[in-house]
Amino acid sequence: MNYDTFVDQVAQRTATSSSRATELIRATLETLAERLTGGEVLDLAVQLPDPLRLPLRPTPDIEAAERFGAAEFVARVAVRAGVEEPAARDAVRAVFTTVREAVTGGEFDELVVQLPRDYRDMVEPALAPGATLRRR
Template sequence: MDHHTFVVRVARLSGTAEDRAATLTAATLETLAERLTGGEALDLAAQLPKPLWGMLDPHPGTEAAERFGAAEFVARVARRADCDENTARGAARAVFTTLREAISGGEFSDVVVQLPRDYRDMVEPALAPAATRRR
């Protein structure tokens, strides 16, 4: 999946314009990079289009993942994208679904296993049968 297709898919799933979806995608991926171990963020980036790689640089460049729950994840996305938390939550769901379609199933599982149970609301739509990969 190329960058444009990724953003268009997020826009469609989140019900936003493409330029807004690009901002929401960046905010979600940057926040996800903070929540993943550095190695996992790099593994994920390797399967995405190059324009998305920089958003997944480990923060602050260490292997350790920050530990925060889904509410904090949504709050960080909202701050980064300058939107309300409902919009941020919907965008995160759209990004997770698009990630599931864009990367290998094994890599998506590697990402999901690093997220605690309270992320289910955002991640489970990506695991539903309708969220098929289009690689």
């Protein structure tokens, strides 16, 4: 999946502009990079379009994932994107669904297993059979 398609899909899923979708994607991927191990972040980054790799860059001194739950994940995305938490939660779902469509093999599944059960309501829509673009 190319960058423009990725942004367009998130924009449609969140019913926002492309520029707003870009902010939501960046905020979600930066937060995801904090939550995953460095190796998993790199595995994911190589499968995404180049502009999406920058927010996934792990810091050189941190290989271990930070441990925080879904509520903290959403709160961090909300702050980074400058949106309320319900909008951030919807954005995270949209980005996860689009990431799943963009990567090959079991990469998304490998990402999901690193997340605790309280992430389930944000991840399950992406795992649903036939999870496709939500039409407005």
